[in-house]
Amino acid sequence: MANKPTSFVRSLVGPIASTRPSGAFPTDVSGTQMLSVLPLLYNAAQFVSLVRGGAMTKKFLSLVALMFVVPLSLAAQDAKTVLQAASKAMGDVKSIQYSGTGHLYALGQAYSPTSAWPQNNITSYTRTIDYGSRSSKEELTQVEPTPPRLGGAAPFAGEQKQINLVSGQYAWNQAGNAPQPAVAAAEERQVQIWLTPHGFLKAAMENNATAKKGSEGTTVSFTTGKFKINGTIDSQNMVTGTETWVANPVLGDMPVETAYSGYKDFSGVKFPTMIVQKQGGYPVLDLAVTGVQPNVSLNLPVPEAARTTTLPPVKVTSQKLADGIWFLAGGSHNSVLVEYPTYLVMIEAPLDEARSTAVIAEAKKLVPNKPIKYLINTHHHFDHSGGVRTYVAEGSTIITHEMNKAYYEQVWKAPHRLEPDRLAQNPKKPTFMTIKEKYTLADAGRALEIYPLEGDTHNAGLMMVYMPKEKILVEADDFSWPAGTRSGPRYHANNVNLYRNVQRLMLDVKTIAPLHGDPVPVSELEKLATS
Numbered sequence: 001m002a003n004k005p006t007s008f009v010r011s012l013v014g015p016i017a018s019t020r021p022s023g024a025f026p027t028d029v030s031g032t033q034m035l036s037v038l039p040l041l042y043n044a045a046q047f048v049s050l051v052r053g054g055a056m057t058k059k060f061l062s063l064v065a066l067m068f069v070v071p072l073s074l075a076a077q078d079a080k081t082v083l084q085a086a087s088k089a090m091g092d093v094k095s096i097q098y099s100g101t102g103h104l105y106a107l108g109q110a111y112s113p114t115s116a117w118p119q120n121n122i123t124s125y126t127r128t129i130d131y132g133s134r135s136s137k138e139e140l141t142q143v144e145p146t147p148p149r150l151g152g153a154a155p156f157a158g159e160q161k162q163i164n165l166v167s168g169q170y171a172w173n174q175a176g177n178a179p180q181p182a183v184a185a186a187e188e189r190q191v192q193i194w195l196t197p198h199g200f201l202k203a204a205m206e207n208n209a210t211a212k213k214g215s216e217g218t219t220v221s222f223t224t225g226k227f228k229i230n231g232t233i234d235s236q237n238m239v240t241g242t243e244t245w246v247a248n249p250v251l252g253d254m255p256v257e258t259a260y261s262g263y264k265d266f267s268g269v270k271f272p273t274m275i276v277q278k279q280g281g282y283p284v285l286d287l288a289v290t291g292v293q294p295n296v297s298l299n300l301p302v303p304e305a306a307r308t309t310t311l312p313p314v315k316v317t318s319q320k321l322a323d324g325i326w327f328l329a330g331g332s333h334n335s336v337l338v339e340y341p342t343y344l345v346m347i348e349a350p351l352d353e354a355r356s357t358a359v360i361a362e363a364k365k366l367v368p369n370k371p372i373k374y375l376i377n378t379h380h381h382f383d384h385s386g387g388v389r390t391y392v393a394e395g396s397t398i399i400t401h402e403m404n405k406a407y408y409e410q411v412w413k414a415p416h417r418l419e420p421d422r423l424a425q426n427p428k429k430p431t432f433m434t435i436k437e438k439y440t441l442a443d444a445g446r447a448l449e450i451y452p453l454e455g456d457t458h459n460a461g462l463m464m465v466y467m468p469k470e471k472i473l474v475e476a477d478d479f480s481w482p483a484g485t486r487s488g489p490r491y492h493a494n495n496v497n498l499y500r501n502v503q504r505l506m507l508d509v510k511t512i513a514p515l516h517g518d519p520v521p522v523s524e525l526e527k528l529a530t531s
């Protein structure tokens with residue numbers, strides 16, 4: 001008998017609790033929902049104590065049931081009313097196409113840890129979304145600004161055209177005639193559909209949204225899959241903003257906030273003329289919308305390649321560059337392993353935990369029974385630092401430029417509930433060794449030298465590693481081989497700056513082991529930099 005009330009309460013609380021986000025969101029968000037659940041839990045506790053005291057009656061039971069059901073259904077009712085009013089005011093559409101110009105920003109490629117994501121210009125942009133088939137086609141042309149801007153992201157010459165597509169669970173890019181599967185992008189592209197004004201209203205209506213009055217309007221919230229989505233609807237019944245969180249290896253549960261303003265009427269449908277999306281606190285896209293066409297047809301048959309491709313397993317290859325020095329490649333980014341008498345040093349932890357786990361496994365295979373005492377991080381760009389947290393979990397000391405320490409300490413505190421990594425599961429305070437000028441890591445005949453670069457426009461805290469005995473230079477992003485994989489004036493400036501730094505420091509380099517591409521004689525850098 002003692003168990004009965006408890007299981008009854010659980011069965012009541014269960015469905016209510018399950019409408020909450022699955023703990024996968026920053027606490028301030030789930031907190032707003034918790035507010036409506038907490039009094040219910042309190043009532044449930046009272047109920048248990050009353051039942052235990054023998055005061056349970058049928059009447060009381062239905063009263064308790066009422067206490068559980070009423071507040072939630074009111075919230076749902078509120079949301080429905082607000083959503084219907086918004087849908088009426090904004091115009092219901094099956095599909096929408098909007099176009100304009102603006103800026104595209106490179107997430108995680110800031111010049112310094114305290115600057116915004118670097119900006120390219122969008123000279124043309126058209127996005128078509130069909131809500132019923134959950135498909136979207138985004139076509140854009142971007143150019144790099146002149147003179148070359150600061151910061152990262154692969155440089156290019158002239159115009160770069162992109163066509164990004166998603167249909168249901170499948171995503172691909174169209175470059176020329178051949179579709180390229182974009183498996184890793186599918187989930188975010190799908191959720192982006194529900195972040196648009198009309199998409200938000202549709203998804204909210206289908207997902208038992210709740211509503212809460214706030215200072216800027218009514219906040220409507222719902223959960224789809226693992227994503228919690230909030231949107232604000234103002235007194236004119238327009239969607240003025242949406243927000244969600246997506247997993248990022250550096251920033252954890254990263255906020256994605258989109259602001260919609262300057263609503264105008266386009267063929268009977270209201271649509272914003274200004275769209276700004278921020279990710280991780282800084283803009284990733286801003287658009288001045290000049291054209292909107294409701295209910296255009298979008299037919300996106302999923303290409304066979306997109307349907308059948310799955311994420312390839314992480315591949316790590318190793319190449320011995322010299323005694324005790326290995327070049328670990330096999331993907332888009334490399335690492336270099338250096339063996340010391342009693343420990344290992346790893347140069348670079350790119351991409352994410354999956355890459356780090358595979359690279360660490362390869363290191364342990366090459367040199368069993370030595371700990372990775374140091375991880376050298378060349379710069380804070382996310383594609384070069386997304387795997388660093390794994391080395392913190394591994395117990396390595398992180399060697400990085402002094403400007404990065406406070407940044408890492410701050411951003412690594414963010415919750416990683418969407419995709420918990422090792423460090424999130426077993427929190428540990430990171431240990432740093434910071435660099436601001438030449439530092440030599442020498443031990444029992446083995447030495448490597450770490451140099452911050454002067455005058456670099458790719459990253460303010462970029463560092464390179466030189467091994468004097470082997471005449472090997474390890475560098476990131478200023479020079480990649482084979483030539484032609486990167487181009488444009490910004491890349492040429494990087495080549496020249498790297499070459500100048502090598503000369504300034506009078507480094508006797510024979511081989512460059514780049515963190516993108518293949519090891520190559522230094523003469524290739526010299527040719528590019530002096531051309």
Ligand SMILES: [Zn+2]
Binds near residue numbers: 152153384477
């Ligand atoms: Zn970079």
